[in-house]
Amino acid sequence: xxxxxxxxxxxxxxxxxxxxxxxxxxxxxxxxxxxxxxxxxxxxxxxxxxxxxxxxxxxxxxxxxxxxxxxxxxxxxxxxxxxxxxxxxxxxxxxxxxxxxxxxxxxxxxxxxxxxxxxxxxxxxxxxxxxxxxxxxxxxxxxxxxxxxxxxxxxxxxxxxxxxxxxxxxxxxxxxxxxxxxxxxxxxxxxxxxxxxxxxxxxxxxxxxxxxxxxxxxxxxxxxxxxxxxxxxxxxxxxxxxxxxxxxxxxxxxxxxxxxxxxxxxxxxxxxxxxxxxxxxxxxxxxxxxxxxxxxxxxxxxxxxxxxxxxxxxxxxxxxxxxxxxxxxxxxxxxxxxxxxxxx
Ligand SMILES: Nc1ncnc2c1ncn2[C@@H]1O[C@H](COP(=O)(O)OP(=O)(O)OP(=O)(O)O)[C@@H](O)[C@H]1O
Ligand SMILES: [Mg+2]
Numbered sequence: 440x441x442x443x444x445x446x447x448x449x450x451x452x453x454x455x456x457x458x459x460x461x462x463x464x465x466x467x468x469x470x471x472x473x474x475x476x477x478x479x480x481x482x483x484x485x486x487x488x489x490x491x492x493x494x495x496x497x498x499x500x501x502x503x504x505x506x507x508x509x510x511x512x513x514x515x516x517x518x519x520x521x522x523x524x525x526x527x528x529x530x531x532x533x534x535x536x537x538x539x540x541x542x543x544x545x546x547x548x549x550x551x552x553x554x555x556x557x558x559x560x561x562x563x564x565x566x567x568x569x570x571x572x573x574x575x576x577x578x579x580x581x582x583x584x585x586x587x588x589x590x591x592x593x594x595x596x597x598x599x600x601x602x603x604x605x606x607x608x609x610x611x612x613x614x615x616x617x618x619x620x621x622x623x624x625x626x627x628x629x630x631x632x633x634x635x636x637x638x639x640x641x642x643x644x645x646x647x648x649x650x651x652x653x654x655x656x657x658x659x660x661x662x663x664x665x666x667x668x669x670x671x672x673x674x675x676x677x678x679x680x681x682x683x684x685x686x687x688x689x690x691x692x693x694x695x696x697x698x699x700x701x702x703x704x705x706x707x708x709x710x711x712x713x714x715x716x717x718x719x720x721x722x723x724x725x726x727x728x729x730x731x732x733x734x735x736x737x738x739x740x741x742x743x744x745x746x747x748x749x750x751x752x753x754x755x756x757x758x759x760x761x762x763x764x765x766x767x768x769x770x771x772x773x774x775x776x777x778x779x780x781x782x783x
Pocket of ligand 1: 454455456472473474492493494495496497498499500501
């Protein structure tokens with residue numbers, strides 16, 4: 440990759456907290472959490488890169504290192520060629536950080552305009568240039584009419600728009616968006632996605648690193664996605680390629696009436712894997728299964744034969760679909776958890 444806007448190379452970050460324990464002898468114990476464990480990836484200029492991972496995987500920690508807000512224990516990071524550890528002020532000028540759903544980024548008692556003015560001043564912007572920029576951003580986020588209301592009077596979604604405006608005030612080249620659509624209503628979320636796609640990337644050619652727990656947001660926006668777990672990249676690819684890596688194969692949603700234990704056992708052999716099973720709340724005789732199959736044709740035949748082989752059983756419904764990004768996410772993170780447990 441030639442022009443990398445962001446580089447993480449073998450980043451390690453261990454949080455060390457001192458904790459008072461009353462167990463004998465009562466004293467401070469050191470609790471260590473390895474948030475980043477050799478994290479590496481590169482993001483090209485103008486790319487939208489999705490960083491996905493379970494809670495606690497290390498996404499926010501990564502963003503804080505790239506933004507020059509947190510020093511890693513080892514490894515290197517670069518944003519626009521700048522090392523955020525040795526040159527945090529330069530890095531901060533090139534990077535805009537948006538921590539979704541965290542209202543502490545704004546002063547509650549100040550108005551939207553006053554907040555943006557304050558942040559503009561911190562970045563060394565002032566006068567007409569700043570006022571014009573603030574008007575532009577308020578207009579862009581549909582907040583012109585609420586510009587002079589204090590933040591504590593805003594809904595979560597309105598606050599989120601001002602948080603995003605704050606991250607953009609100094610026109611940064613790289614945007615680190617930590618859950619930018621959290622708390623937004625479906626329409627506002629769609630507007631935010633369209634803004635990221637059209638304005639930030641389409642027109643201004645910014646580089647975007649995005650974290651989210653909403654798979655459809657990641658899928659719609661990202662050119663490539665890294666799934667991380669326990670501070671390491673466990674998969675990195677385009678959204679389509681990742682979907683296919685949900686153990687390859689096909690997902691089958693099946694409903695069977697009067698399925699007994701023996702039938703269910705027959706179904707979980709020969710390349711068929713039961714992902715979930717449960718009985719219908721209103722009709723306990725109806726079992727719903729989600730299966731993953733290596734090969735679709737063999738699986739269909741196997742399910743039909745299994746049901747025919749059990750006298751009372753009846754096949755009610757069978758939907759066949761491609762694995763979704765969510766399937767891939769669950770499969771890959773489960774697999775990495777199992778490997779971690781086996782190596783522990
Ligand atoms: N300031 C801190 N002190 C101690 N531990 C921390 C601190 N910040 C984060 N951690 C720990 O580091 C790990 C990674 O946290 P991080 O916030 O980076 O995860 P995340 O991927 O952003 O999770 P989420 O999806 O929940 O936002 C977690 O185990 C978390 O408890
Ligand atoms: Mg986080």
